[in-house]
Amino acid sequence: MNQMQSQDETRSPDLADRRGREMAASPVGGGHLDYAKVAWNARYLLALGTLIGLAVGYFHFTRQPAMYRSAAQVQIVESLARNLPVDGLDTGLKGRNLGDEAIVMRSEQILRRAAELGELSTAPEFAGMAPEQIAAAIGDASLSIGSAGSSIGSSVFQIQFNSTSPSTSQRVVQAVTDAYASHLKEQFRNVGQETIDLIQTARNDVLAKLDTLEGEFSDFKKSSGLIYRGNDTTSIHRDNADRFMAQRQDLLIQKAKLSSLLSSTRKAMEEEQPYEAILMALNSSFQATDDAAADFTRSMSPEQKWELEKIRSKPLLNAGERMRQESLLPLQLERESLVDTVGRDHPAIDTINKRIALIEKTIEKVEENEKRLNAELDEAMKAAAAEASSFQNPDEDLEPRNRAMEQVRFAVGALRQEMDALDSELTVVSDAYEAEMTQARAESDSEIRSAQFVREIDRQQQLYDRIVARLDEVNLMSGGDGLKVFPLNTAKLGYQFAPSMPKSLILGGLLGGMLAFGLALLREMSDRSYHSARDIAEHTRLPIIGHVPVLKPHKVEPGEVGEHLDSRLVTFFSGKGQKAEAFRAIRTAIYFSNQSGNNQVLQMTSSTPSDGKSTIAANVAVAIAQSGRRVLLMDGDLRRPRVGKVMGIENDKGTAWAIEQCEADAAGLDDRIQAAITRSVVANLSVMTAGERPDNPSELLSSPNFDRLLNLLRKQYDMIIVDTPPLLAVSDPANLASRVDGVILVVRLRKNIKPAVAQATRMLETLDANVLGIVVNGVGSRAARGYGKSSEAEGNYNYGSSYQYGYGYSYGYSYGYRENNSYYEEDDKKKGKDRKKAQQIRKAAVVAPPTSPADDV
Known part of the structure; x- marks a missing residue:
């Protein structure tokens, strides 16, 4: 147990550093999409969509009629008479919001007046139409009125109209300008006359009231006993x-x-x-x-x-x-x-x-x-x-x-x-x-009444004087016109502005490309499969440490060495073939990750069943053993064990039995554990099968006895590979993930595998497991069709020196899945020698009893 803890403490800094880098990245299986990658993968579709859009844009250009535009610029200015400071009669720029003038110009009243002043009913486009109908036709999107200046509240406006006739566009713009000028002139005239009438009415009312007061005061003077000397009243x-x-x-x-x-x-x-x-x-x-x-x-x-x-x-x-x-x-x-x-x-x-x-x-x-x-x-x-x-x-x-x-x-x-x-x-x-x-x-009441008469007459007189003064001011301004429309640029004969071939082509190409990109994006979002190593690495945020092609069964001849082994152990039967080289690449990646020597116990698992993890675990164990290291292949799948079948070994005493034997005070534990270990035909490789299936596999794998068993085996072997069930099937592999030195996740390429892999990866992150990387299985199979198509070498799965496996190690070799690959073909002479050697080994083969791993050295 102490040794196990020391191993965990030794690898914790590296694990923490790697975990920190992974957590800084986006979450596993998140909804993040690399749009540049999507566009690159769908580049041919985008090119096709753009071409189709260009064709549609050109067709649209040829079908559009010619459009002409005429424009004029006017400025709203004040008359010189408007500069007089007359309160209450402010219809100039200070009393108006110039932003509203564009709305006034587009109003139905102005447009109807424009139709009448410009006699637009004589134009071909408006022939036989009433002024109301012409106003409705002009007021659509063809008429544009806005501020010509960049500043807010600019007094310069631009009026433009689009039409199929150049002369009609000019007539409409000029008619709108004249109608607005006439509206301003009439509006100010009406406002001025209304103001004069109101002031005159008020003056007459005040004057009548003043006359009445003076008459009443005169009668009061005659009847009262007061003496009046000028403005003074005396008793x-x-x-x-x-x-x-x-x-x-x-x-x-x-x-x-x-x-x-x-x-x-x-x-x-x-x-x-x-x-x-x-x-x-x-x-x-x-x-x-x-x-x-x-x-x-x-x-x-x-x-x-x-x-x-x-x-x-x-x-x-x-x-x-x-x-x-x-x-x-x-x-x-x-x-x-x-x-x-x-x-x-x-x-x-x-x-x-x-x-x-x-x-x-x-x-x-x-x-x-x-x-x-x-x-x-x-x-x-x-x-x-x-x-x-x-x-x-x-x-x-x-x-x-x-x-x-x-x-x-x-x-x-x-x-x-x-x-x-x-x-x-x-x-x-x-x-x-x-x-x-x-x-x-x-006489006191008479004095009070007299004072009231005097005050009221004074107030009415002052009011009358002010009204008369205001009336004089308004009469002085009656000759002014208020706001005026000053033309800056008059309307010219309309010029053609549409249709525009560059605009139609650009718009068509852009729409076509966007539609194609939308289709590509939809296809990417609905795709639940992997197509490249980069897809897997970006999706899981884990390094890819190897790719395993489809392993076809090896035809084992009777009497051949290893005839009881699984025919898919390519590292044993075809040690120099290209498929065995894939497992040696995995071995190299494991060695590179174990430079500190802390990754001694490795767990091999997958996300779902039938991913080939047991076969891959056996081949990796053989490849490591062939390098001269003592290796133990342990079957941790106590529910559906596969290691014994793959290695052709049957033993009733296996992993479950060995865990039960590992009591804290058990004597002779090493000798008893050896009974569960079987030496294989591969040098330096021993196997611990699952043995008889227990009733409580999860409890056994999570018990302290299993930690004692691993500590005991660490002393006897250089590398221990534990084959465990899929992560999403049972909880057994989760119990082991945080107790081993490293985890290797096997992913078989097939459809709709992304969600399962994402869930398994998240589970390993939650357990804080040291995931060495992912082994991609089934490369080249029908289910993996399209995988690797983004590589530069079409038809080959190629790794150059530029691809990194996440540990700073670059593989410079390359291998392809072609039947005519002559690099791994053996000549007939060499095959004959190997066949003779195999027959000699079969004759001398003897089933050896379980021995100590020290004998493999």
């Missing part, structure tokens, strides 16, 4: 309320100042502060005169002082006059201005008149109150002056304190009078403010 009540509010604020400030001064004076008098200080504070508030004026006042009598103080305290304008100037006069001026603007019947004039009447009535009340207060003040001042004069010494002035007290009393009275006047004026102003605000609030 007289709101303006008056603002002025009264400002006036009221001023009066409140003055009243606050006087009230504060009066309050501080009363407080000072209650606290009995010096009257001089109080008088000084009052004088400071009233902005008294300078010291000279004060001295002059002290020198005056009480009556004179009172008159002077009355004059000082009396304002330049009384309260009534101030109200006339500050309140009544502005209203009167505003009324006069409005009368000039809106007329005397406007509601605003009535409002102002009511306000003027109210103010005048208020002024009358203020003046009456003012007169009454002034009279009362005069009487009080006179009484005070009389009382003061009665106590005054005629010779000296009043005391300073009394004089100061009198002055304070006069000032307080003046302040009270001013306070009363301010209260009256404040009441009038406040009432006027409230009245104006009431009117202003009533």
Whole structure:
């Protein structure tokens, strides 16, 4: 067992390298076809198909009518008027997809117009046809329209038409060009007029709406109390309320100042502060005169002082006059201005008149109150002056304190009078403010409505202005034609372009060759047989190590040496013949593959039964033995053994018995194994037949005892050849494939053998067996008809120095299967000597008992 493992380990690197190369190739039996090889094998068929195609192409050329072609090139350009930037009216190149123009040119509308413009019904080809029929006839494959430029979106188009008449082709091309130009002109004219009509309709609508708004606004102005000065709208009540509010604020400030001064004076008098200080504070508030004026006042009598103080305290304008100037006069001026603007019947004039009447009535009340207060003040001042004069010494002035007290009393009275006047004026102003605000609030809705009128009129006016401007632009462009068709190359009289003899011949030859190649490819795909060594090697990815011709039975004469052997052992009966040379070639290939000495146990198997593996195994064993090596031919087919019949040996103890004897602790195993080995008539060749057929052949061949048997035999023989059943018949050979040193696959040439060989090869790959190569059997038989026909030597199976068997070894010999091959014929004299020698051997022949293989050396 250890020796077996060492043998496997020794050959594993070479096996791994070879397996790696095989796995890199395509799978065994795959669907890959070598099209170049198929074409080469069917070259005569391809030549015939091409010739037939050429003939058909020429016949087609002679039967085709003459065809004429006319062409024109046009460019779609824009009018100069189209360069104006008018949005919404873009029918130029920017708004169109030029790729669609070819479709437009081929449309039924354009072609029908072309038939009418070009009067194509007068042409012989279209005689008696309506424009619709002519359009249908033109629009078939005979009319070709496409972009003439290489770039996408080119504006240059080529129009061409094919016809049997040169003049008709020219007329059609020109008619299509004119029809398309007319279509573009009419299309732009329609689009421009439609745009103008739409703009004019929109303008009229906007103008009517603008007139309605302006009329409604004019009526609103007359009925509302608002004042309009140009684009500005004013509410007289709101303006008056603002002025009264400002006036009221001023009066409140003055009243606050006087009230504060009066309050501080009363407080000072209650606290009995010096009257001089109080008088000084009052004088400071009233902005008294300078010291000279004060001295002059002290020198005056009480009556004179009172008159002077009355004059000082009396304002330049009384309260009534101030109200006339500050309140009544502005209203009167505003009324006069409005009368000039809106007329005397406007509601605003009535409002102002009511306000003027109210103010005048208020002024009358203020003046009456003012007169009454002034009279009362005069009487009080006179009484005070009389009382003061009665106590005054005629010779000296009043005391300073009394004089100061009198002055304070006069000032307080003046302040009270001013306070009363301010209260009256404040009441009038406040009432006027409230009245104006009431009117202003009533006019707020009118102001909002007025603002809405103004905004809406402005929007409609702006829209109207834009529409009018757009209408002016469109009217300016109305003279342009939009897109135009500019002819680059006009249509000429048609030239003949078909039929073309070179094109017809090329097309016919190409179709004929393709049809022939298709037939060859179909034949190749349906072929399940091998036709050459290259076929087998490419299909299996295994080297071919030999070819065995058909072995005819040898006529054995009675008493001849080896008469009990199978007559097909050509290596024994015809050792110098050409057929024996085929087995010696196999022997050479085996030797070359065993340069490392690791391939000691070889398995001979096949894919299917009746492939001749047993006969080939026997002949190879004889050829190896003849080279001087100790050889054991073992029959591994325990179901249908053939080795014993081929070698003419019968022994009940064979391979099955020997395996059973190989127990691990068996003593005298070598002696017992020799009982299953029989020495043959061939020197150095021993045979182990199958013996009696066991009940469990598969279990025996897969048992460890078989490995022990092989290890034992390795020590006794240089080469062991094991004949096993076919791979696809039973599982026995599969059990041995991975346990031997090498496998040789025998393939017999016959029909439909490819699938079986492919399956057997895949099985060996799966088992990781070391397949040395394939031996092709049956070369030259009727079933192998066609095999080797691809060789350069017709009728011979020839191997030159260029064919490699996969191991780097080149065979330089050649052999053929001809009956007149004189190289292997023996002369009559030599045959006579061999016959005499054979008779002498028969006389001395003795059946020898089984001996050790060492005796063969």
